[in-house]
């Protein structure tokens with residue numbers, strides 16, 4: 001049992017209550033897989049959908065050029081192809097993933113590439129409903145920016161969540177405005193906090209995404225984000241190490257002056273994550289610690305041909321050996 005402290009970002013009030021570790025004792029952290037198993041009885045597999053969205057940080061509405069780290073090719077699976085209908089993409093994705101993950105209980109459509117709430121509500125709901133018409137999809141996961149989340153959309157998702165699995169994933173990336181500005185994110189952290197508070201408590205799952213190793217963030221500054229994130233009403237978090245991906249503004253900056261980046265080696269990252277996890281609120285489940293951009297797109301750091309599931313296991317084993325549990329220093 002640990003003490004849960006909450007900080008209200010509106011009034012600055014702090015409160016605390018006792019909470020149980022929600023995932024028992026087998027794992028040193030609260031994994032998303034455990035959460036899904038408890039809630040849905042087994043694996044829930046995301047099937048990526050490219051619905052043809054763009055992004056306000058690229059088309060000039062907020063900015064041009066996009067976030068300096070962004071190359072959507074680095075996180076779009078090869079089975080998604082432009083030119084296919086949503087139903088065809090889901091068919092292709094399920095036939096690929098069902099062979100790979102035989103114990104999958106459910107599939108959910110993953111609106112992943114670019115900003116998947118960047119359109120009028122009627123267009124958005126038509127796209128989401130088109131996916132949900134697929135007989136093998138039990139829900140949707142929507143990845144987006146915090147400045148593209150209207151109250152009307154949240155009302156729709158709240159209603160949808162009474163009949164389908166609904167997950168909203170918000171790109172946080174950093175809790176620091178100077179860092180967000182430096183990576184040309186196009187919104188501040190206050191916007192993120194506001195979106196998370198408006199989305200929370202409506203019956204659907206609210207997740208966040210953080211990037212570690214962004215230029216300007218020292219190790220201590222990154223660790224301090226565990227407390228900030230823990231003060232938000234998030235259900236889950238994904239985080240990963242900064243990888244400089246070819247074709248991005250960051251790749252250009254790296255080629256011009258690599259010294260402005262302080263990229264993690266694999267061992268440094270494992271130790272960093274363990275320290276972060278010890279400070280993270282124990283009822284926030286963790287979707288992943290690590291990401292693996294395709295080798296041919298990766299410029300730095302050079303971790304060789306690693307596999308993220310193997311590194312995840314290394315982190316878990318090291319946490320066990322060191323007696324570290326998520327939230328023990330929360």
Ligand code: SF4
Pocket residue numbers: 055056057058065066067070071113114115145171
């Ligand atoms: S990371 Fe997301 S918000 Fe940033 S430019 Fe890429 S698609 Fe847009």
